[in-house]
Amino acid sequence: MRVVTLHRPSNVDNATALRNIVEALATVAEKTTVLFPVHPRTRRRIAEARLTIAGEQLRFIDPLGYLDFLALQAHAALVLTDSGGVQEETTYLKVSCLTVRPNTERPVTIHQGSNRLVKSTSEEIARAIKEELDTVQQRERQVPEYWDGHAAERIVGIFRKML
Numbered sequence: 001m002r003v004v005t006l007h008r009p010s011n012v013d014n015a016t017a018l019r020n021i022v023e024a025l026a027t028v029a030e031k032t033t034v035l036f037p038v039h040p041r042t043r044r045r046i047a048e049a050r051l052t053i054a055g056e057q058l059r060f061i062d063p064l065g066y067l068d069f070l071a072l073q074a075h076a077a078l079v080l081t082d083s084g085g086v087q088e089e090t091t092y093l094k095v096s097c098l099t100v101r102p103n104t105e106r107p108v109t110i111h112q113g114s115n116r117l118v119k120s121t122s123e124e125i126a127r128a129i130k131e132e133l134d135t136v137q138q139r140e141r142q143v144p145e146y147w148d149g150h151a152a153e154r155i156v157g158i159f160r161k162m163l
Helices: 015-028 040-048 066-074 084-093 107-112 122-138 151-162
Strands: 002-005 034-037 058-061 078-081 096-100 115-118
Touching: 002 066, 015 034, 015 040, 015 122, 034 066, 066 084, 078 084, 078 122, 084 096, 084 107, 084 115, 096 122, 107 115, 115 122
Parallel strands: 002 034, 002 078, 034 058, 078 096, 096 115
Antiparallel strands: none
């Protein structure tokens, strides 16, 4: 299963970019299931652009709560997103991530090899998804140093030393 989440203006407020992304998803959905919990703004933009959603395997669903979405990510083979938080979550969960943006404020995810930036053209997105799925089993994922759930303990230790 592949998971998609998009909400940034550069992707959803730009009708051309949004059309390209939806076309790429339809292409991927010809071969595999793609789940897309659609942000309300994104849903409005899709309707305004009069985009047709083709294919049974491209499933637009209502937004999910945080824990449900986290579980969806954890069981995905790949996540396509424009969200900074999702880039971090997939890295921690050791799930491949493709980010439809020209840059990221989470460069550690790129250096770690769990995330890759992709241009918002249908060809680039479809190619990146195929490449990622073809090679995902060949890589060993690691969580970045200090992403171990013990940040609060380390912070408290620093404060104790200061006092």
